[in-house]
Every structure is written in C-alpha cells, then in structure tokens.
Amino acid sequence: MDNVKKFEIEPQAVPKKKRKNASLDKKKARYGWFFVAPFLIGFFLIYLPMIFESIQFSFMDTSTIPGGGLARAWVGLDNYRYAFLENADFTRTLISSIKNLLFNIPAIVIFSLFMAVLLNQKMKGRALFRAIFFIPVIVSTGIIESIDLQNTLASTQATMSNFSDSTMQSSATAGQQIISLLDVQRFFSGMKVGQELVSYVLRIVNGVYEIVNKSGVQMLIFLAGLQSISPAIYESCKMEGASAWETFWKITFPMISPMILVNAIYTVIDSFTSQSNQVMKFIDGIYSQSKGMVRATAMSWVYFLVVIVILAIVAGLISAYVFYQRRD
Amino acid sequence: MDKAQETVKRDPSLMVFDEKTPLWVKIRYKYLTTYFLGKVVWVIFRLVLLIGISFVILFPYISKISGSFMSREDFVDVSVLLIPKHPTLDTYRAIINDNHYWESLFNTTTLSVLCGVVQMMICSIVGYGFAKFNFKFKKILFLCVIFTMIIPHQSIQMAMFMKFRYFDIWGIYGAIAKLFGSTAGTPAIASLLNTYWPLGILSFCGLAFKNGLFIFIMRQYYKGVPDELEEAAYVDGAGVFKTFVRIILPMSVPMMVTIFMFAFSWQWTDQFYSGLFFKDVTKIRLLTNIVSIPKSLDTEYAAKTVYETAIRNTCGLLILLPLIIVYLFAQRTLIEGVERSGITG
Numbered sequence: 001m002d003n004v005k006k007f008e009i010e011p012q013a014v015p016k017k018k019r020k021n022a023s024l025d026k027k028k029a030r031y032g033w034f035f036v037a038p039f040l041i042g043f044f045l046i047y048l049p050m051i052f053e054s055i056q057f058s059f060m061d062t063s064t065i066p067g068g069g070l071a072r073a074w075v076g077l078d079n080y081r082y083a084f085l086e087n088a089d090f091t092r093t094l095i096s097s098i099k100n101l102l103f104n105i106p107a108i109v110i111f112s113l114f115m116a117v118l119l120n121q122k123m124k125g126r127a128l129f130r131a132i133f134f135i136p137v138i139v140s141t142g143i144i145e146s147i148d149l150q151n152t153l154a155s156t157q158a159t160m161s162n163f164s165d166s167t168m169q170s171s172a173t174a175g176q177q178i179i180s181l182l183d184v185q186r187f188f189s190g191m192k193v194g195q196e197l198v199s200y201v202l203r204i205v206n207g208v209y210e211i212v213n214k215s216g217v218q219m220l221i222f223l224a225g226l227q228s229i230s231p232a233i234y235e236s237c238k239m240e241g242a243s244a245w246e247t248f249w250k251i252t253f254p255m256i257s258p259m260i261l262v263n264a265i266y267t268v269i270d271s272f273t274s275q276s277n278q279v280m281k282f283i284d285g286i287y288s289q290s291k292g293m294v295r296a297t298a299m300s301w302v303y304f305l306v307v308i309v310i311l312a313i314v315a316g317l318i319s320a321y322v323f324y325q326r327r328d
Numbered sequence: 329m330d331k332a333q334e335t336v337k338r339d340p341s342l343m344v345f346d347e348k349t350p351l352w353v354k355i356r357y358k359y360l361t362t363y364f365l366g367k368v369v370w371v372i373f374r375l376v377l378l379i380g381i382s383f384v385i386l387f388p389y390i391s392k393i394s395g396s397f398m399s400r401e402d403f404v405d406v407s408v409l410l411i412p413k414h415p416t417l418d419t420y421r422a423i424i425n426d427n428h429y430w431e432s433l434f435n436t437t438t439l440s441v442l443c444g445v446v447q448m449m450i451c452s453i454v455g456y457g458f459a460k461f462n463f464k465f466k467k468i469l470f471l472c473v474i475f476t477m478i479i480p481h482q483s484i485q486m487a488m489f490m491k492f493r494y495f496d497i498w499g500i501y502g503a504i505a506k507l508f509g510s511t512a513g514t515p516a517i518a519s520l521l522n523t524y525w526p527l528g529i530l531s532f533c534g535l536a537f538k539n540g541l542f543i544f545i546m547r548q549y550y551k552g553v554p555d556e557l558e559e560a561a562y563v564d565g566a567g568v569f570k571t572f573v574r575i576i577l578p579m580s581v582p583m584m585v586t587i588f589m590f591a592f593s594w595q596w597t598d599q600f601y602s603g604l605f606f607k608d609v610t611k612i613r614l615l616t617n618i619v620s621i622p623k624s625l626d627t628e629y630a631a632k633t634v635y636e637t638a639i640r641n642t643c644g645l646l647i648l649l650p651l652i653i654v655y656l657f658a659q660r661t662l663i664e665g666v667e668r669s670g671i672t673g
Contacts, residue, residue: 025462031568032461036469039454039543042533043472045497051479054487115381118374131659132382138593138655139648143616146599147644148388150619151637209384266541273480283482293486300483307478 058298079298090299097278101271107204108267109260112215116222137216218263225259254323261318268314272307279303396642403631419642426622428613436596436615439524444592446531447539448584454534455546477540489604492526493519522611527601537594542587549583585661596651619643
C-alpha cells in the first residue's frame with residue numbers, strides 16, 4: 001500500500017519543484033533588497049529630502065533667527081531672476097565654462113586613450129610610469145588645487161615685485177615652461193593645416209598640465225577596457241598581416257568605443273562638478289555673500305539643468321558611433 | 329606567396345634559422361631591417377614621450393620639495409633655482425609646531441580611514457546587490473545611483489548643511505517635539521556639525537563624494553563574475569550572505585583596494601565637506617586647516633610672496649606625504665584592480 005501511495009505522489013513532485021524554483025527566485029530578490037538597503041535608506045531618508053529642500057530653498061529667502069533656526073519666506077522666482085538678470089557675471093561664466101568644457105572633452109579623451117594604449121604595451125619600467133601617471137588621480141584634488149590657486153593669486157598680486165618670475169611661482173604652470181608657443185607655431189606653420197587646428201593644438205600644449213591632471217581616471221577606465229579585449233583577436237590580426245596602425249583603427253578603436261562614451265560622460269560630469277570649475281568657484285563665491293545661500297542654490301540648479309542637457313547631447317552624439325561587440 | 333612567408337617578410341625576426349646559419353646572416357636578418365629600425369624609433373619616441381609627461385606631472389612636486397628646504401636667503405638669491413644653497417628644515421619645523429600638524433594628521437587619518445573603509449564595504453555590498461539580484465524597480469533604483477553621481481554637491485550644499493545642523497529624518501522628530509511644546513525654531517535631534525557623523529552617515533548610505541561612481545564600478549566588476557561560482561557555493565550549502573563574505577569578497581580585494589584608495593585619498597584632500605561640516609577648528613582640526621603662514625616664521629622682507637608661496641607649498645607637501653606613502657604601497661594592487669574591473673559598455 002505504501003508503495004502505491006508513493007507512486008501517486010510522485011507526479012505531483014514536478015510542479016512542486018517548479019514552485020520551489022519560483023520561490024527561490026523570490027527569495028533571491030528579497031536578498032537583493034537586503035544588499036541595496038543601505039543605499040535605499042540613505043537615498044529616501046536623507047538624499048531625496050535634501051534635494052527637495054534644496055529645490056525649495058531656491059524659491060525662498062532665508063534668514064537665521066537669533067534663537068537658532070531658520071526663517072523661510074517664499075519669494076517665487078526671485079533668486080532665478082537674480083541669477084539671470086541682475087548678476088552680470090553668472091551667464092557669462094556659465095557660457096565660457098561650457099565653451100571650455102567642449103574644448104576639453106576631446107582633448108582629455110584623446111590624450112587619455114593615447115596614454116592608455118602606450119601604458120598598455122609591454123616595456124621596461126611600465127609599472128613605474130603607471131605609478132607616476134596615476135599620481136594626479138590621488139593627489140591633485142581639493143586642497144592641493146586650492147593651494148595652487150592661492151599661490152597664483154598671491155603672485156598675481158605681487159607681479160610688481162621683481163621676484164615674480166623666479167622659481168616657485170611657476171610651479172602651477174609648468175607646462176608652459178616646457179614648450180614655448182613659438183616653437184609649436186613654427187612647427188605647425190610648415191604643415192598645411194587649418195588655423196583652427198593649429199590654435200587648438202596650441203591650447204592643448206599650453207594646458208598640458210591641466211589635461212594630464214584631469215585624465216587620470218579616464219586613463220584607468222581605458223586601461224581596463226584595453227585589458228578586456230581578447231588577445232586572440234590581436235593574434236589573428238597579426239596572422240593576417242595587419243600592421244600596428246591598422247590593428248589600432250580596425251580592432252582597438254571599435255572595441256574601445258563604448259569606453260569612449262563612458263569617458264566622455266565621465267569627463268563632463270567630472271569637470272562640471274570639480275572644485276576647479278569656474279562656475280563652481282563663482283557659485284562658491286556667491287554662497288558666502290549675504291542672501292547668497294539661496295541664490296547660490298538657485299544658480300546651481302540652473303547649472304545642473306545645463307549639465308543634464310549637455311550630457312544628453314554628448315551621449316547622443318557619441319552613442320551613434322559606438323560599436324558593441326555582440327556577446328553570447 | 330603564402331601567409332607564413334609574408335609574415336616573415338614583414339617581421340624578419342620571426343625567420344627560423346637552423347644551427348648552420350652563419351652569425352652575420354642571423355644578425356642581418358635580425359637587426360638590419362626596416363622593421364627593426366621602425367621598432368627602435370617607436371621605442372625611443374615612446375620613451376621620450378612618457379618621460380616628458382612624467383616630468384610634467386612630477387615637476388611641480390620637485391619644485392615644491394626643493395622650495396620647502398630653502399632658507400630665507402635662497403629666495404632672494406637669483407643663482408638658486410632648484411637646489412638650495414642653505415638647506416634648512418625651519419619651514420617644516422615651524423609648520424609642524426605652529427599649525428597643530430600631529431593633531432590634524434590624527435584627525436584626518438581617523439576620518440579618512442573611517443570613510444574609506446565604510447565606503448569600500450557599502451559600495452561593494454550595494455554593487456553586488458545591483459549586479460546579481462533581480463528585483464522590482466531595480467533599473468529605476470540604479471538610475472537613482474547615477475542621479476546621485478550627476479548632481480553637483482554644490483546644489484545641495486545648503487540643504488546638506490541644514491540637514492546635519494538640524495538633524496532629523498523626514499521632520500518626524502520635529503513634529504513630535506512640536507506636539508510636546510518645543511519652542512525652538514527648527515527642532516532637531518542634534519546638531520551633527522563638528523563631528524564625524526555627517527560624513528559617516530553619508531558614507532554609510534553610499535552618498536558621499538563620487539560614491540555613485542564606486543557603486544557603478546563594483547557593479548560592473550560583479551557582473552563579470554560568473555554565476556556558476558555562486559551556484560556552486562549554494563549547492564555546497566552556503567547561504568547568500570555566507571557566499572558573499574566567503575567567496576565574493578575575497579575575490580574582489582583588488583577592486584576594493586581601488587575603491588578604498590579613491591575614497592581614502594579624496595577624503596584626505598577634500599575641502600568641500602571639511603569646510604561644510606567642520607567649521608569650528610578648535611573642536612576638530614583637519615589637515616586642510618593647517619594651510620597658513622606660521623607665526624614663528626618672519627616673512628616680512630623682500631621676497632615675501634615667493635617665501636609665503638613656498639611655505640604654503642610645504643603645507644601641501646606635509647598634507648600629501650602620508651598619502652603618497654599609502655599610495656606607494658597600494659599602487660600595484662590599485663592598477664591591477666582597475667585592469668581586472670572589466671568595465672565595459
């Protein structure tokens with residue numbers, strides 16, 4: 001009898017198993033919530049209220065109450081009106097910063113791609129060069145930037161002094177010492193290229209210090225991307241007799257193009273949110289003035305919208321040309 | 329001509345010799361070719377370029393270091409460029425004694441290690457959650473991560489300050505306090521300014537500086553980890569958490585070192601948050617507060633600007649020194665970690 005019963009039960013075992021599978025998925029999903037819980041808690045309890053408050057502040061006028069606390073008064077679009085119409089510098093700074101950025105994106109992306117390809121090759125002292133190239137990532141943010149800034153301010157104040165062109169002051173502008181403008185101009189005038197290109201390259205050469213400093217993380221991302229290209233592809237290229245130049249344009253470049261997109265976006269975000277950005281400095285300056293806190297908030301929201309628009313344009317432009325390797 | 333021959337023609341060094349080939353033939357085939365010449369030119373070009381750019385990166389530090397050892401006389405001496413004639417440690421001594429260097433070093437180390445470790449753990453946990461589990465709203469939540477990355481922190485500067493000055497969650501505590509007749513303008517649990525709490529809380533929620541990027545990197549890394557690995561652990565009877573702690577975390581150490589290095593060093597040199605949350609220098613003094621001209625150094629003479637610049641640079645060097653030491657130990661793992669990350673589109 002027992003045997004018969006068991007046989008009767010067995011066909012049911014199949015749907016039971018299926019249900020078990022489904023519940024395993026659900027269980028896993030629940031674990032997923034556990035894992036992302038810290039971010040969720042922070043995002044909904046702290047970040048979103050902050051964003052909400054910040055947007056509110058941009059429509060308000062605030063003043064501190066002597067007893068401790070903050071008095072708020074609704075002023076509508078006043079802060080925004082101030083940003084666009086009353087403050088003469090805001091729009092100007094914004095536009096010039098955007099121009100600067102549009103100039104810098106290609107320079108940084110091309111430079112970091114080039115350096116990543118170089119640093120990816122096998123050679124002696126590669127570890128040393130890599131270590132040196134990533135120093136800016138670690139070092140040249142925040143306080144060091146501001147010290148350099150203080151120094152340039154101090155030295156511009158003291159340009160009357162005879163010692164202004166002595167050793168120390170030039171540390172921030174080391175790039176300009178290395179190659180003089182004239183040399184480059186002479187070098188390029190021999191080639192028959194457009195004047196725009198010449199001035200573009202000139203700007204890159206002049207700002208080489210800045211560009212090197214800014215392209216650290218991008219270089220890391222490109223290196224990671226280069227490592228993920230299968231060596232088998234290069235091997236077959238070599239077998240087919242492709243030169244290094246051909247290999248780069250036919251293999252490396254298309255394979256790395258998703259990275260170019262990532263890097264372009266990262267560059268935009270990074271240079272828009274970095275402390276050294278002109279607009280950021282300008283907003284920081286406004287922040288410490290009277291009534292400045294709300295005005296600075298309003299300005300930075302305007303700025304944020306501009307960033308989003310530019311990000312969308314850049315991402316749209318580049319992603320049209322990105323090649324994705326189909327994976328199984 | 330078949331392919332093997334063609335390849336040899338391009339790169340004669342691939343030519344196979346037998347033992348009887350005379351030496352000079354070998355040498356001719358190996359070195360006296362355009363291919364070899366091109367290679368040599370490329371190697372030299374590459375070396376020059378790399379050394380040049382390394383120089384651009386290092387030169388400011390070299391000049392800062394040399395300036396930090398100069399004495400007053402060297403700044404007025406035109407013949408002194410990089411190597412001081414009267415080397416002295418006075419600048420260092422003055423900064424360390426007058427600007428509370430050790431105290432700020434201790435505070436900054438505590439804060440940076442705290443932020444680094446917490447952010448490293450939280451970002452790997454959250455990244456793992458986003459990479460390996462399927463739950464509802466996952467895509468929308470991940471968009472939220474990207475969103476925190478894009479918003480410049482200056483936009484929420486004021487709100488962030490207010491949040492931690494009058495710390496409260498959703499205003500719940502405030503509402504309760506008002507019910508019980510609190511008279512304060514903005515009732516709050518506590519003011520968290522001048523403590524480690526604000527940055528601790530931000531790190532713990534994965535909202536601190538560039539944490540969106542860290543979560544993104546970790547997610548990409550964990551996506552590259554094959555599912556079979558975890559399935560094998562599940563079959564052997566490990567739960568999800570045990571698998572994560574025992575299998576996944578040890579595997580991702582290089583990536584985590586990378587995240588730690590970023591978080592640690594960006595916190596170390598950070599000014600934005602330190603300026604926002606640590607206004608009262610007497611309570612917690614951070615390394616960013618030590619940049620000032622020490623009183624014991626007399627700067628009132630001809631080369632004042634240059635001298636003060638050098639002093640400020642020395643402050644910067646003193647701030648960077650511990651960081652550089654940590655970097656030297658971590659750099660190999662850091663670069664390996666990034667290489668393995670497999671960040672792909």
